[in-house]
Amino acid sequence: MSHYSIKNLEEYYQVYRKSVREPENFWEEIAEEHFLWRKKWDKVLTWDFREPEIKWFEGAKLNITENCLDRHLLNRGDKTAIIFEPNDPNEKAQHITYKQLHERVCKMANVLKDQGIKKGDRICVYLPMIPELAITLLACARVGAIHNVVFAGFSSKALSTRIIDSDCKMVIAADGSFRGNKSLDLKGIVDEALTECDNVETVLMVKRTNADIPMIENRDVWLQPLLDKASTVFDAEIMDAEDPLFILYTSGSTGNPKGMVHTIAGYMVYTAYTFKNAFQYKENDIFWCTADIGWITGHSYIVYGPLANGATTVMFEGVPHYPDFGRFWKIIEKHKVTQFYTAPTAIRALAKQNLSFAEDVDLSSIKVLGSVGEPINEEAWHWYNDIIGKGKSPIIDTWWQTETGGIMISPLPYVTPTKPTYATLPFLGIQPAIMDDTEELKGNQVNGRLCIKFPWPGMARTIWNNHPRYKETYFSTYDNMYFTGDGALRDEVGYYRITGRVDDVVIVSGHNLGTGPLEDAINEHPAVSESAIVGFPHDIKGSALYGFVTLKETGESRVHENLRKEINQLISERIGPIAKLDKIQFSDALPKTRSGKIMRRILRKIAENDMTNLGDTSTLLNPEVVQDIIENRL
Numbered sequence: 001m002s003h004y005s006i007k008n009l010e011e012y013y014q015v016y017r018k019s020v021r022e023p024e025n026f027w028e029e030i031a032e033e034h035f036l037w038r039k040k041w042d043k044v045l046t047w048d049f050r051e052p053e054i055k056w057f058e059g060a061k062l063n064i065t066e067n068c069l070d071r072h073l074l075n076r077g078d079k080t081a082i083i084f085e086p087n088d089p090n091e092k093a094q095h096i097t098y099k100q101l102h103e104r105v106c107k108m109a110n111v112l113k114d115q116g117i118k119k120g121d122r123i124c125v126y127l128p129m130i131p132e133l134a135i136t137l138l139a140c141a142r143v144g145a146i147h148n149v150v151f152a153g154f155s156s157k158a159l160s161t162r163i164i165d166s167d168c169k170m171v172i173a174a175d176g177s178f179r180g181n182k183s184l185d186l187k188g189i190v191d192e193a194l195t196e197c198d199n200v201e202t203v204l205m206v207k208r209t210n211a212d213i214p215m216i217e218n219r220d221v222w223l224q225p226l227l228d229k230a231s232t233v234f235d236a237e238i239m240d241a242e243d244p245l246f247i248l249y250t251s252g253s254t255g256n257p258k259g260m261v262h263t264i265a266g267y268m269v270y271t272a273y274t275f276k277n278a279f280q281y282k283e284n285d286i287f288w289c290t291a292d293i294g295w296i297t298g299h300s301y302i303v304y305g306p307l308a309n310g311a312t313t314v315m316f317e318g319v320p321h322y323p324d325f326g327r328f329w330k331i332i333e334k335h336k337v338t339q340f341y342t343a344p345t346a347i348r349a350l351a352k353q354n355l356s357f358a359e360d361v362d363l364s365s366i367k368v369l370g371s372v373g374e375p376i377n378e379e380a381w382h383w384y385n386d387i388i389g390k391g392k393s394p395i396i397d398t399w400w401q402t403e404t405g406g407i408m409i410s411p412l413p414y415v416t417p418t419k420p421t422y423a424t425l426p427f428l429g430i431q432p433a434i435m436d437d438t439e440e441l442k443g444n445q446v447n448g449r450l451c452i453k454f455p456w457p458g459m460a461r462t463i464w465n466n467h468p469r470y471k472e473t474y475f476s477t478y479d480n481m482y483f484t485g486d487g488a489l490r491d492e493v494g495y496y497r498i499t500g501r502v503d504d505v506v507i508v509s510g511h512n513l514g515t516g517p518l519e520d521a522i523n524e525h526p527a528v529s530e531s532a533i534v535g536f537p538h539d540i541k542g543s544a545l546y547g548f549v550t551l552k553e554t555g556e557s558r559v560h561e562n563l564r565k566e567i568n569q570l571i572s573e574r575i576g577p578i579a580k581l582d583k584i585q586f587s588d589a590l591p592k593t594r595s596g597k598i599m600r601r602i603l604r605k606i607a608e609n610d611m612t613n614l615g616d617t618s619t620l621l622n623p624e625v626v627q628d629i630i631e632n633r634l
């Protein structure tokens, strides 16, 4: 039996048991059978969570792009690797075959080499969702450079912080980007950021919007003329298994963003294997992950995971609401998407719109629906299941993190029976533990903090230039465990439910209340769109609950006082009277990160009446709502 593709629940349990009893044999078999190595490893795994030190496939030599490109040329050369769907629906979609992608990556790799890029150099990538972005990542990997993608929506300050921290000598950027009916001036942001970065020698510029932009002499170079002259042959640099593939920054609860470092072989094996199984990917499927490649979701499940499997992956440049709220569904229809992977925040926004957007299109190609990034609330889950999946396409609620490299807890569609709001079972090879303050809580029906007991190939190996912080953040809360920062419960059948960041737990009169389930309850109210609950100090209860709520129809005509009563009635019914909210504030929007997560940290400060300490709000998607919420604070 091949462990590369799991077909039913019995097989899952069987393979899972093997994967935790003999993890090294398990991963070795997968690595052995499904990838192209220039030299095999001397040792499968070396690990010590106390240092922490983690090495997979040490001694092996490879280039990840030979796995993502070259080896497909023989049988899949004319197969589409990337479908590019532009922002403007009237602009023609592009189908890039494996052969074409290989050529374009080789050309780009030659340009990088000609510009003096060598193995181990860091390159900052600040590009919109256009094919050049995927090509750039692969070209970096082909020459052995370490890519550091910064989401092209982050501010100049966020960009310069990341460029300086990872000491990049090159930036690859575009003149601008199209987002709905707007275009953004990316070059202006780059120029501003680079006033603070002496380390950057070259800026390679991609043309997208044709905006009239200044080019700085001896620094800025147009990419296309260099590509036109470049050769389509490039011998891939032979890399060590544990050489870094990329750095990707993720924000911590405090301090500067953390540059998570992922290394080549383990990341490749893990993203490819999880892609294959979590999406039950079959040859000729059309896979679409709506994330931006600026996030780990895009790295793992737009670029590396799909391409390592020879899959067809969709890259969408635009936004879900342009030209109207039917765009996602029209793209699924147009390209006959079989696996669709998006975030709960998008689902909730789209569920608010007229049903005809989703009902007037043919979604029958869909086989699997994925969710990622935050807990998916019950109402959104059902809408996704009923309206988009027509009740026939399993929803996989995939829990993972930038740090984990790939999916960690998720149903396998058509294998694991799903349960709304549950990420269900650990992925093959993943050993979760639920902890109280010090001990592991064994058995089922337990609730605590989520840790992982044993290494997996896709885990980040360090924080760039700051190994002590890596140790402190993830390996010092518990002895010999990776601490995720999330809370989770394990139900009576062993299914996991992620209850939210553990810092989101509020203790009211000695009762431990996860804000996620409370928000679920509130969101069931027909008038409610989204909600966020935080704690604030209370004389008698210790902490009390403050709810920030947005309504489906702004300018809701009903009296808010009634709505407040109804919401608390719902909470009483679903969770208990103890969980009633002391304060409920209605606002037009909630502050969100660019990846769509509600910034509870800011709401917590507002609820605590501590407006002097809001921290950095500049990276928010919608910083303007903060002032409005403060002014209407209860």
Ligand code: WT7
Pocket: 250, 296, 297, 371, 372, 373, 374, 375, 376, 397, 398, 399, 400, 401, 402, 403, 423, 484, 485, 486, 498, 500, 501, 595
């Ligand atoms: C945090 C990691 C993984 C790619 C996108 C986010 C939360 C993520 C789920 C889920 C509940 C989830 C966790 C996690 N999260 N997926 N399916 N259910 N929570 O990556 O920005 O590194 O965020 O997102 O709190 O720790 P990230």
